[in-house]
Amino acid sequence: MCIHGNPSGVDNTVATQGKAVVFQRTDYSKPPSVRPLWDFPELPLLLVDTKQAKSTAHEVSKVAELKKTHPKLVGSILDAMDKVTTAAAEVIADDEFDDKEEDSLRRVGELMTINHGLLVSLGVSHPRLERIRELVDHEGIGWTKLTGAGGGGCSITLMRPGVLKEKLHKLDRQLEDENYQTFEATLGGDGVGVLWPAVLKNGTEDEQGGMEIDLEKFLNAEGTKGVEKLVGVHGDGGEREGWKFWRAESL
Numbered sequence: 001m002c003i004h005g006n007p008s009g010v011d012n013t014v015a016t017q018g019k020a021v022v023f024q025r026t027d028y029s030k031p032p033s034v035r036p037l038w039d040f041p042e043l044p045l046l047l048v049d050t051k052q053a054k055s056t057a058h059e060v061s062k063v064a065e066l067k068k069t070h071p072k073l074v075g076s077i078l079d080a081m082d083k084v085t086t087a088a089a090e091v092i093a094d095d096e097f098d099d100k101e102e103d104s105l106r107r108v109g110e111l112m113t114i115n116h117g118l119l120v121s122l123g124v125s126h127p128r129l130e131r132i133r134e135l136v137d138h139e140g141i142g143w144t145k146l147t148g149a150g151g152g153g154c155s156i157t158l159m160r161p162g163v164l165k166e167k168l169h170k171l172d173r174q175l176e177d178e179n180y181q182t183f184e185a186t187l188g189g190d191g192v193g194v195l196w197p198a199v200l201k202n203g204t205e206d207e208q209g210g211m212e213i214d215l216e217k218f219l220n221a222e223g224t225k226g227v228e229k230l231v232g233v234h235g236d237g238g239e240r241e242g243w244k245f246w247r248a249e250s251l
Contacts, residue, residue, distance in 0.1 A: 018191025037092070039093070042099070042187065043105070046182060048181070048182050050153060054151035087111055105158060106160075109142060113144075115145055129146045132144060142159045142160045156185075217230060
């Protein structure tokens with residue numbers, strides 16, 4: 001269970017728009033700064049659920065209390081986290097960044113590691129989160145940090161390219177044995193889309209007829225590949241209209 005006190009709004013913003021955003025709130029009396037990153041690449045993630053209940057409000061209040069006790073020290077940690085975020089955005093925006101190349105991903109991964117260390121210093125990690133990092137680091141699979149407010153919840157691991165399947169299977173077994181749950185995910189995917197048109201032509205423009213995509217057909221499609229085959233993402237060889245997304249950037 002996750003309890004929010006004063007949520008930032010980042011989750012629903014990214015889920016709707018897709019890709020990623022740079023979120024900054026320096027003055028709580030004013031609206032936050034939210035800068036979309038429309039060119040954010042799709043990055044492979046391993047999401048691990050600790051199954052440890054946590055309260056976002058509780059974790060936030062812990063940091064607030066720590067800052068009240070040690071204002072300069074905690075302020076410097078928060079400033080460092082801001083610099084890490086800025087550095088990550090700059091790395092990804094660099095023309096030489098290649099989301100398939102290990103050196104590029106390593107630069108992002110190192111910043112994730114630094115960010116996690118700063119969060120640990122604020123006291124918002126949890127032994128089960130640190131156990132995930134231990135197992136992932138031991139196998140050399142990627143770079144891991146807690147996500148959300150910490151205190152439990154989930155971790156994310158930026159996957160190192162070319163990791164052997166045997167290593168991934170070994171990690172999955174270890175995590176399952178210790179009552180974790182894993183999900184392979186993608187960071188930087190599209191947001192809300194519209195399936196259009198509802199009737200797809202199976203021939204040329206001169207031919208009559210088509211295939212109507214109703215709710216039953218859509219729900220019965222098996223996985224992403226099944227949906228793509230059904231609606232023709234690539235236009236079925238150019239002979240019919242495919243699946244069109246109306247993204248937030250074009251509205």
